[in-house]
Amino acid sequence: MTEKTRKVRGPYAKSAETRESIMLAAYEIFGEVGYHGATLKAITDRVGVAQPLIFRYFKSKDELLLSILERRDAKAVNISPLDTNFPLESMRALCLLMKFNHENRLDVVLHSMMAGEAIDPKHPGHDFFVRRYAFLLDRLTELLSGCQAKGLLNPGWTPAHAARIITAAMDGLQTQWLIDPNEDLSGEFQALMEIIVKLS
Structure with missing residues (x-):
């Protein structure tokens, strides 16, 4: 590496580091006090x-x-891509995602705080969550239909009904876990999934 290259890369690396630090601080503060309670001054301080x-x-x-909400969802997609070509594997990956969330409390705090606030149509995250839940329900319904076609959806469930229950369970279990960390977040979700789908 030449001296010239080092001079070019140095400021860029510093800029990327500063941006990352701002996002991390915002992650924490939005989760602590919500969107309206957070200030840019508190973040930069x-x-x-x-x-x-x-x-x-x-x-x-x-x-x-x-930007923060999109990053959080990108992490979730890396763990659980919800690939319609692999319906059973995608259902198993959802369990892995809940295990990941159990080990990454900050992500769960941010999601729960922002999803609750975004009920208000004037909240800047409202449209994001409307799109997110619509996509999640549609994709889960597709995946569960794939499981059903393979004889892996347990009796008494329809794909659309199961998709809504799974979505509600993810949010509900996470909220309960935030209130009482002794709750077995990933274990209880795994138990629910096994009631709905033949995972093994």
């Missing part, structure tokens, strides 16, 4: 940078929030 610097990376507080 936690990072230890001047408040105007945040606008070098994000046009607004709304954009910062949406």
Whole structure:
């Protein structure tokens, strides 16, 4: 690596590190006090940078929030892609996702706080969650239909009904777990999934 290359890469690396620090601080503060309770000053104070610097990376507080929500969902997709070509494997991966969430409390706090606030149509995350839940229900219904076609959906369930119960269980179990960390989040979800789908 030449001296010239080091000079070019140095500021870029520092910029990426600062952006990452801002996102992490925002992750924490949005989860602690919600969108309306959070301020850009509180976020930059936690990072230890001047408040105007945040606008070098994000046009607004709304954009910062949406960037964080999209990152959180991207992590979930990496663990559980919900691939319609592999319906049973996708159902198993959902259990892995809940295990991951059990070990990453900050992600669960952020999701639960923002999903609750986003019930308000004026909340900047409202449309994000409307799209997210619509996609999740549609994709789960497809996957469960695939399981049904292979004889893997247990009797008494329809794909659409099971998709709604699974979605509700994920959010509900996570909320209970945040209130009482002694709850077995991943174990209880696994037990529910085995009632719905022949996982093994």
